[in-house]
Amino acid sequence: METWDSNLPTKTSEEQSQHALASRHNTNNNNLRACHSCHISKVRCNQPIPGMPCLRCQKACKPCFLVEKPQKNRQEVNGRILELQSKIDKMISAAVKQEATDNRTRNTESFPAGPTDLTPISHIPGQHGWGSSVGNTPPILSNVGSGVVDLKTSIQSVLDKSITPYLDNATTEIIFKRYITNMAPTFPAVVFPPGTTAADVRKDNPILLLAILDVASSGFCELEIQRRLRKLVVQTYVHCMLRSDQYTLGLLQALIVSATWYRSIEPLEPGEQMDIYQIGHTAANMALIMGLGDKLNNKNRSSALPGEGQTDRRQAEFLGARRVWLGCHYICSKWVIGVDVY
Template sequence: DPKKPRACEACRGLKVRCEPDPNNPDGACKRCAKAGRNCIVTQPTRKRQKKTDSRVAELEKKIDALTASLTATKAAQAGQPIPGMPDGAGGIMYGGGGGGGGGPAGGMNVARGWSTNQSPYADGSTMAYPPPMVLAGQKRKYTETREPAEDAPTPSVAHSNMDTRSHEYSDIVDRGIITSERASLLFDRYNYQMAPHLPGVVFPRDMTVGECRKTKPILFLAVMSAASSETPNVQRVIVKELMQVFAEKIMLIGEKSIELVQALNISVIWYWPPEHFEELKFYELVHMAAVMAIDLGLGKRRSRRAKQGPPNWRDHPFRKQPPPDPTTIEARRTWLMCYFLTTNTAMALHRPFLLRWTSFMAECLDVLESSPDAAPTDKYLCHLVRTHQLAEEIGFQFCMDDSAVAVNLSDYMTQHKVRGFERELEKHRQEVTRELMQPSLKFSFHTINLYMHELALQNEPADAFKAPFAAETLRDSLISTATLTPAYTNALASCLTAIDGIFETFFSMDASSIRCLPVFNFVRVAYATVVLIRIYFAACAPNSELGKIIDKDSMKVDQHLDTLLEKFREVGADDKSRPAAKFLVVLVMIRSWFHKISKGELNQSARIADAANAAEGTSPFATPDATRAASDKRTPTSATTPNYSAQASNNPLQLLSEAATTN
């Protein structure tokens, strides 16, 4: 039967079949003829639209073709030199540490740090590299859903940092903060002079400063901020930009990568002290890096079930980059560095341990020590990590993070644990070869020795470690009247030995090497200084049992303080070390109070007033207003204390100095 291509309007309205009249095919249909009405057939007004998925797929193909065309154009122009990029090698001293880290499988997001169209530091109109393979249309939906254009924050630095290169932002070299030649020198300084002290972030031997700047811009910025420590005005600008990048990438975008973890670790190791105490954030940076490493899955090996089973949230197609492989050399080194820094901070501040030792960490140590792909400095890093594994166990056994728990050294089990830790520490010391016994490792051995024996230094745990500005605390925080047992005397002797070792290591270094030390080593020196003064006051106290077995003159407190001041002055001369200059102020005040107390110039009430006023006014962590207010209400006795507030008001290292003395 002939079929009409379209039903008439009457049949369409009644939702019935429109049957043509066989006797009059070109006339009205059967129903219209029977009803005697006009049979009107309208032509279709529009074509059927394609489904949304098909349209999105076509748009994706067009965008991919355009991206490929732009990439090919840039590749053709790659032979032209880029302004500000050094062509030569950066003189990298470390080799072999790649382990596939340069690619996505190695966990390093190459050329990704500034390439996403979500970042105000990049041009969102084009992409330098095609995105990872995902389902058609998903990458666009994901971006639009998570970050609408009207809600996206735009920092003030975004426009000033824009560059003609679509995949890179205008960095510190492009903007003339440092020249490319200066960047190469700073890169060499980091590799040859700074990283050997704590080789937690090392570069392959063949990586140039230009390649680092292009493929790992955030890490490049962190290296420049650490290596520019001898030029504080330049370092201040770079550190400010680095903190803005951290805020943008981590807090706003929520980006996670091994490159970001490494940059955070560098910013902690060579921490730049801010102007005010309230701005201290190294503790936050330490834990931010560790938490990000946990989120990336660096803390454990992927299970076989996870590899063979259905994909989890880490393998979701919405991810811009595949998750890093935690078994690469670079990922293992980064994970161990996070453990080292969290443990070191917990030990110094007597705070809880964020990361605990695991079997995977032990596996990482074995791989870094034996793998042919490991960097030459990885064995030294493993020794540093092992010392802090022992520090974690000491802190856990003696509840160092809980001031409410009293650990008595006269208890037999406590003495047994101390002897066990002493044997472990000495065994580890014997395993270190002579060429690997470098200053940073010596500092670690002596500091942990002091850490495990500080039980003998406290009367009540809650009052064990007060700030160094309280004169009464320095005198009264030691057991001075109790009968000393052999366990206590041995512990105090070990403390004095460890203090001498810390001072000897510090004094044997030249000024340029000290400037390259991780900042937490200054905390260890301050810690040893305060403990030495407290032992001295305990030995000098009337009717002190300790004074009968320890000669106070043999401690050489005056000599050590004078040598420390001279060393810190040399290191901080010409503004070449901001941390050293800040700690110099702390040591000057410690020596001033030590002389006043030892000479009997302060009676008990004056000492308390002096301590309170010092903590509020002459503290190197006070603001100028607080300093002036405190100086107005000082007693005549304490007014003779030298006023260091002019140079101390900008000192931000309260937490660092309290790390030596605070619980």
């Protein structure tokens, strides 16, 4: 009896300690927040080991990260939005002063721009964050005039100075071929005639080539070159957004390519931030300002469709415009369906 009585408290204390550990583990599990994927799908997030990916993300081979609580950072985000608005307003005022002092004749392509004054970005819903890390107009494009030819020449010059020394012509052709053979057939919003080379696109539409190199260069060049391409793309888009006279079909094609095949570069550095949703909205807004839909939907198709006496270039531009217009519609529709409304 003495041996049984002496062992009884020891057994009871062990059971109590195990019960306390189990209750503490259950409490920690209850306090864990769901990961982003489970939160979007509105399913239970099962994390057997805290700090490790949940079972659902492990099975789907997805990155598993917790959802941030929006209530805590709301004031900080609002302050950041106001700061970005002030920066964008300064960019717009600088662009207006530059256009007011520029007396050159504005060049237009086959699809002329609509209104000459672009709606201020700070007054467009959802256009507060894109290009915020870039700041003012980049130095490489600050001296560019309002004409399309000046922009094309400037981008070609920047490619020669900043990209070509690190990315030779052979590698550029390989990256361009990857887009033609592997990426464009999946979503043929921007295609090229057979036999087109990267040198041809660089001569006619350097902005489009820059966007293609940005989305298709992964694995073909060093990470530093990819960062150079991304920063140059972001700077070019910010520059063109403020100048409606530089809205061209080639710029629209570049925006569609960037929006369709966007890839993140980790870790993100200043000047590389690209809001993919804003790019799609910018492309759609740009197409409307250019009057692209009105031209394509014109009842008098005899003036829009290429005839026997019109050149192949005119026909290619018309078909390219139709693809871009459908691409804008597809991207905007896809994102509207995919965005959750809380």
